[in-house]
Amino acid sequence: xxxxxxxxxxxxxxxxxxxxxxxxxxxxxxxxxxxxxxxxxxxxxxxxxxxxxxxxxxxxxxxxxxxxxxxxxxxxxxxxxxxxxxxxxxxxxxxxxxxxxxxxxxxxxxxxxxxxxxxxxxxxxxxxxxxxxxxxxxxxxxxxxxxxxxxxxxxxxxxxxxxxxxxxxxxxxxxxxxxxxxxxxxxxxxxxxxxxxxxxxxxxxxxxxxxxxxxxxxxxxxxxxxxxxxxxxxxxxxxxxxxxxxxxxxxxxxxxxxxxxxxxxxxxxxxxxxxxxxxxxxxxxxxxxxxxxxxxxxxxxxxxxxxxxxxxxxxxxxxxxxxxxxxxxxxxxxxxxxxxxxxxxxxxxxxxxxxxxxxxxxxxxxxxxxxxxxxxxxxxxxxxxxxxxxxxxxxxxxxxxxxxxxxxxxxxxxxxxxxxxxxxxxxxxxxxxxxxxxxxxxxxxxxxxxxxxxxxxxxxxxxxxxxxxxxxxxxxxxxxxxxxxxxxxxxxxxxxxxxxxxxxxxxxxxxxxxxxxxx
Amino acid sequence: xxxxxxxxxxxxxxxxxxxxxxxxxxxxxxxxxxxxxxxxxxxxxxxxxxxxxxxxxxxxxxxxxxxxxxxxx
Numbered sequence: 001x002x003x004x005x006x007x008x009x010x011x012x013x014x015x016x017x018x019x020x021x022x023x024x025x026x027x028x029x030x031x032x033x034x035x036x037x038x039x040x041x042x043x044x045x046x047x048x049x050x051x052x053x054x055x056x057x058x059x060x061x062x063x064x065x066x067x068x069x070x071x072x073x074x075x076x077x078x079x080x081x082x083x084x085x086x087x088x089x090x091x092x093x094x095x096x097x098x099x100x101x102x103x104x105x106x107x108x109x110x111x112x113x114x115x116x117x118x119x120x121x122x123x124x125x126x127x128x129x130x131x132x133x134x135x136x137x138x139x140x141x142x143x144x145x146x147x148x149x150x151x152x153x154x155x156x157x158x159x160x161x162x163x164x165x166x167x168x169x170x171x172x173x174x175x176x177x178x179x180x181x182x183x184x185x186x187x188x189x190x191x192x193x194x195x196x197x198x199x200x201x202x203x204x205x206x207x208x209x210x211x212x213x214x215x216x217x218x219x220x221x222x223x224x225x226x227x228x229x230x231x232x233x234x235x236x237x238x239x240x241x242x243x244x245x246x247x248x249x250x251x252x253x254x255x256x257x258x259x260x261x262x263x264x265x266x267x268x269x270x271x272x273x274x275x276x277x278x279x280x281x282x283x284x285x286x287x288x289x290x291x292x293x294x295x296x297x298x299x300x301x302x303x304x305x306x307x308x309x310x311x312x313x314x315x316x317x318x319x320x321x322x323x324x325x326x327x328x329x330x331x332x333x334x335x336x337x338x339x340x341x342x343x344x345x346x347x348x349x350x351x352x353x354x355x356x357x358x359x360x361x362x363x364x365x366x367x368x369x370x371x372x373x374x375x376x377x378x379x380x381x382x383x384x385x386x387x388x389x390x391x392x393x394x395x396x397x398x399x400x401x402x403x404x405x406x407x408x409x410x411x412x413x414x415x416x417x418x419x420x421x422x423x424x425x426x427x428x429x430x431x432x433x434x435x436x437x438x439x440x441x442x443x444x445x446x447x448x449x450x451x452x453x454x455x456x457x458x459x460x461x462x463x464x465x466x467x468x469x470x471x472x473x474x475x476x477x478x479x480x481x482x483x484x485x486x487x488x489x490x491x492x493x494x495x496x497x498x499x500x501x502x503x504x505x506x507x508x509x510x511x512x513x514x515x516x517x518x519x
Numbered sequence: 520x521x522x523x524x525x526x527x528x529x530x531x532x533x534x535x536x537x538x539x540x541x542x543x544x545x546x547x548x549x550x551x552x553x554x555x556x557x558x559x560x561x562x563x564x565x566x567x568x569x570x571x572x573x574x575x576x577x578x579x580x581x582x583x584x585x586x587x588x589x590x591x592x
Contacts, residue, residue, distance in 0.1 A: 285559045336529040337556025369556040374530050376582055437557060 010056075017055045017073040021096025029096050033194045034172060035238050037077045037092040040127050044090065044242045045081035052079040053116070054109050072097060075130070076109040080122065083246050086254060089117040092127030095172055099130050111153035118156055121255035123165040125245055128182050129172035151177065157184050161517040162357060165252040169241050170195045170224075170231060173215050175204075182231065184519045186354050187248045187306060189233040189241055190221045197224050197231060229310035229343055247304050251318040251325035253358055256513075259506050260360055265323035267299040269496035276488035280406055280430040287333035290315055293405065294330050294365060297492045303328065311347030313338050313372070318360070321492075321499040327355035327398075330365035333406075340412045341372040345385035349392040350519075356396040357517040359509055361502040363495060364402040364417065366425075369437070370410030390415040395515050399502035401425065403491055404482070408433035426486045426494060431473040438467045523571075525564060525588045527581040531555030534577060542570045544590060551575070551587050568592045 020026060020036055029036055035043070041050055058071040075097035080089055091113040117124035140146055151157075160166050161184065168182040170190035174197045182188050182197060190197060198205075198219035205211050205218060225234035235241045253260045273296040279288050294315070295303055302320040312335040319328050329351065331338030340348070355362050371377065371386050393415050402416045402425035413433065417423045436444065442463050443450065453459035476482045486494065535552040538544060549561040550570070568590040575587050 285554070285557060287558055287560065333558050334560055336531075337558035337560070339556040369558070372530070372556070376530055439557065 013071065014052075014055045016071050017052075017058065017077075020073060020094055021075075021098075025096035034095070034129070036096060037094040037127060037129065040092055040171065040238065040242070041077065041079070041081070041090055043239065044125065044127070044245060045083060045088075046085065049082040050079050050090070051081065052077065053112070054078055054107070057106050057109065059106065074106045074109060075099075078109045078113045080116070083125075083249055086249070087122055088249070089113050089120075089122050089124040090127065091124070093130040093172075093178070095129045098136075108152060111156065114153050114156040114160060117164050117166075118160055121164060121257060123167065123249060123252065123254060124160065126166075126168040126181055126185070128168055128170055128174050128178045130174065130178060151180075157181065158516075161186065161519060162256070162512050164255045165249060165358065167245050167248060169245065170197045171238060171241070172196075173201060173219075175199065175201050179219075179230075186252075186357075186517070187233075187245075188231045189235055189244055190225060190231045191238055191241055192221045192234055192236055194238075196220050226309040229307065229346065232307045232310075233305075234309065244304075248306075248318070251304065251320075251360065256357060256359070257510055259503065259510065260325040260358065262323045262325075262503070263320060265299065265320075267302075267322075269322040270493045272489040272493065273297070274489065276491060279488070280428065282430075284432065287337075290330050290332045290334075290365070290367075294319070294328055297365075297403075297495065298326075298328065299323065306351065307347050311341070311344035312336075313341060314344040314348055316347060316351040319363075321363070322496040324499045324503055325360055326499060326502075327351065327360045327362045328365070329362065331367045333367055336372055337369050338367050338407075339369045339372040340382070340386055340389065341377055342380040342382045342385035345371075345382065345389040348389040349385075352389070352392040352396050353515070353517045356392075356398045356515075357513055359398055359506050361399040361499060361506075362396070362401070364400065366402050366404045366408055366413070366416040367406040368409060368413040368416060369407050371412045386412055386415075394418050394420075395513075397509065397513070399498075399505055401495065401498050401502075403495075404428065404431050404433070405488075406430050406432055407437075409437055410435065424498070425482070426484050426491070427473055427477075427482045428488045428491075429473065429485055430488075431476075431482065431485065432471060433473075433476070434471070438464055438471070442467065523568070523589050523592060524586050525550060525562060525590060527553060527583055527585045527587055528560060528562060529553070529555050529583045531560065531581060533575045533579045533581060533587070534559065536573060536575070536577060538570050538573075538588075540570050540573055544568065544570060553581065562587060564590060566590065566592060 026036055057074040060071045061069045063069050075094040077094055078091040080087055091110055166185045168185040168188045170182045172195055179197045196215040196219040202213055221234040224231040235244055276296055279293050299320040303317050305317040313332055315330045315332050317328050319326055371382050400417050404427040446463055450456045450459050473485055477485055531553040534554045538550045544564040545567040546564055548564045550564050551562045553560045571591045572589040
């Protein structure tokens, strides 16, 4: 006698799980412009690669004779699957069952998924839609008691950040613990118009602080992928979200114990772009398109920007050089002159921690006028946020190279690399540096001289002209204050040579860093 | 950016106004230049329309999100 009846039962029950919250709830989910959790998983992963864990979990009903009748599946779908052939853990809330609230999850599937990622050294993708494992007040009625909140599995959530890539997609209205899980990631994104993220939703907000707002006003992507920086990227559709997740993962190793994987290069490592010779305007007050600049240097179409609309004076993203993944930092002179403000500093800290944790060599395109100035910047604690970014630079041990394309000023400029290490760098002839810019700096240093002159204004101009003449980068090179000035067109060949060396160093550097990675 | 309003992208000083009241602009047209951290930052129209109000003058200090001019759609 075989176990065939039980195996049949297994299949029948697995089919029940696929019904999710029933046709009506599924139709409602679709009407809201959203996919169901199973459709999401299917679209995210390589076709047919999903292997579910806990498909049998749910709330059963049995008839009077104790025979199993049916089951409302757990509202958390978990398993492993492949993305471009690489195994990942994926877990998502099923909003069609109990609105994704934790009391519908049954057992702790989400926590089990986090443990799978940690112990099997697999990247994890969270598809968050609902409270993401957080509670609902309904549990009070059910349990006839309350409980002291404990953020289940949070130790693992934190530990994962230092060990495997963690990606979260906010795909619905996400509050509380769900929102926290979205933010406890290396890369997060949300879908324009159909997703919102907040500490608590409108009904709780109105009771808490008396503010009457819609979900979208409170936590739409225009808030979190723009001003607040709580979520890295905004995408237009769920399909775009899955494509972005797949692309992000393509630059990442499976864990900190592995080297990021090279792709067959599809671009000439010795490509020298003529446009680089004139991309920096000779007029110091004119900006340029920094994204175009980096694209001319990096492997064609390989730049994947992270956090574009937050901390905008700094551009961060992943890219490839001769097929090898690298982290890229660059200042955008058209955003506040490229001066580091508090949000840009925070963005820099997180990005460097990401690259350092996963051994992604960093290329820093430097054009740094210094921390943002003025009362608003001071009130925002720019210097504190900036010093934290400095700490990230100095704690990083990943291979690092700087291309000084233009300005290096002040404390922020000095943080273009750990200047006490080798500090490998190449300056373009447009290089322009100093502890303070001459304009303004003159007035601070020669105040008495200027004020006592018969014509203070003329004296100031005279001093400025005198110092300006000493600003040629060649004078700095004469004393080895800058090691190399290069033809900008040679940037790509030099970086492609460097990246090979960097990747030869990496095997000796693998494993977790002493510094944990913070969200 | 609210409909009709062109706002300052950051802290700085208005150094040039490139349009006059009544001028017709299209999205992407440079309308004002702000100087910030010694860099000239062109501010562009977010959509097409006629310049109804110019709220600043050259030399004015502005903060992020200050309204610079209003375009009627």
